[in-house]
Amino acid sequence: MPWLHPERVAKLEAALRERILIIDGAMGTMIQRHELQEADYRGQRFADGYDSLFSAEGHAHGAGCGCESHDQRGNNDLLTLTRPEIIGDIHRQYLDAGADLVETNTFNSTSISLADYRLQHLVRELNRDGARLARTECDAVEATNPAKPRFVIGVLGPTSRTASLSPDVNRPGFRATSFDELAEAYREAARGLIEGGADVLMVETIFDTLNAKAALFAIDDVFEALGARLPVMISGTITDASGRTLSGQTAEAxxxxLRHARPLAIGLNCALGAKDLRQHIDVLAQVADTNISCHPNAGLPNAFGGYDETPEDMAGVLREFAEAGMLNLVGGCCGSSPDHIAAIAAAVAGLPPRAIPRLADAA
Incomplete structure (x- = not known):
């Protein structure tokens, strides 16, 4: 199947051969700095307590859609529509810090996760506009330096439900969602990201591999319908010192x-800081016949839920990853900022990207 944007893919693949690419840092951490209130999240469009406009697909959502009685504070994805200048500025700060790839503000933009805010009808719009916003900033920065292309990663988060585990300890056989429900949610989100101009789709912060399989299945369905595809990245989460995902897998497992999906990159993000992720990234680097990505938290959260690892400390650890030949893409997750990304970019500058092993070597 051909690439949807062959010229962009060629530039991305060329850049990956040349150097370690830089992914941006945390979105939520940067949004928290603005100390936004309920009115900021709702903006003018939702000021009356509901979406009084027509959705982009022509469906009316007025009084009674459910969001009027629901607190929207903390619904960071909604800011793409209500405070786009904030989200665009965060993208620009990361690009100015040296990011080659920026992630869309769409971590929770699936019908499953948005149901918590009664805004399921906005899925397509949030994903499309999230990708457009990131695309605009990438294009503006790239125009000033065409020799350094910038890329949009369309983010597909894990959703707020798991297909493998029961949320009720008294009903171990119960599941709060199904493979089919997840796949449909991901199809809608992926369509929006592609329409908005994403260069890559990334299924990230994966705690349940079955959720990820549903996402990859849905993405393939969308590609088949389009008759063309985008590169896909996969990033899991090692939840604690056990060294496993929530659904019980080691990094190697x-x-x-997920190897069958032939991703552009596989990696780990969130939950742990770089030091605690090292052994797991090392395992992936030894077995995976594709690019390796890592965007850890800025250490572990402190007693107040904040992150204390300095840009210099985080960059120093990740430089050692690069010196050990483990990285192709690197960035930051929770607690990281443009200062962290600038320090990481400087730390790995000039170091060669990890050499991808041949299929026979990786088997």
């Missing part, structure tokens, strides 16, 4: 479970 995680890779072999």
């Amino acid at each position: 995680f890779w072999y479970s």
Whole structure:
């Protein structure tokens, strides 16, 4: 199947061969700095307590859609529509810090996750506009330096439900969602990201591999309908010192479970800081016959839920990853900022990207 944007893919693949690419840092951490209130999240469009406009697909959502009685504070994805200048500025700060790839503000933009805010009808619009916003900033920065292309990663988060585990300890056989429900949610989100101009789709912060399989299945469905595809990245989450995902897989098992998708990159993000992720990234680097990505938290959260790892400390650890030949893409997750990304970019500058092993070597 041909690439949807062959010229962009060629530039991305060329850049990956040349150097370690830089992914941006945390979105939520940067949004928190603005100390936004309920009115900021609702903006003018939702000021009356509901979406009084027509959705982009022509469906009316007025009084009674459910969001009028629901607190929207904390619904960071909604800011793409209500405070786009804030989200665009965050993208620009990361690009100015040296990011080659910026992630869309769409971590929770699936019908499953948006149901918590009664805004399921906005899925397509949030994903499309999230990708457009990131695309606009990338294009503006790239125009000033065409020799350094910038890329949009369309983010597909894990959703707020798991297909493998029961949320009720008294009903171990119960599941709050299904493979089919997840796949449909991901189809809608992926369509929006593609329409908005994403260069890559990334299924990220994966705690349940079955959720990820549903996402990858849905993405393939969308590609088949389009008759063209985008590169896909996969990033899992090692939840604690056990060294496993929430659904019980080691990093190596995680890779072999998803290898069939032939991703552009596989990696780990969130939950842990770089030091605690090292052994797991090392395992992936040894077995995966594709690019390796890593965007860890800025250490572990402190007693107040904040992150204390300095840009210099985080960059120093990740430089060691690069010196050990483990990285192709690197960035930051929770607690990281443009200062962290600038420090990481400086730390790995000039170091060669990890050499991808041949299929026979990785088997």
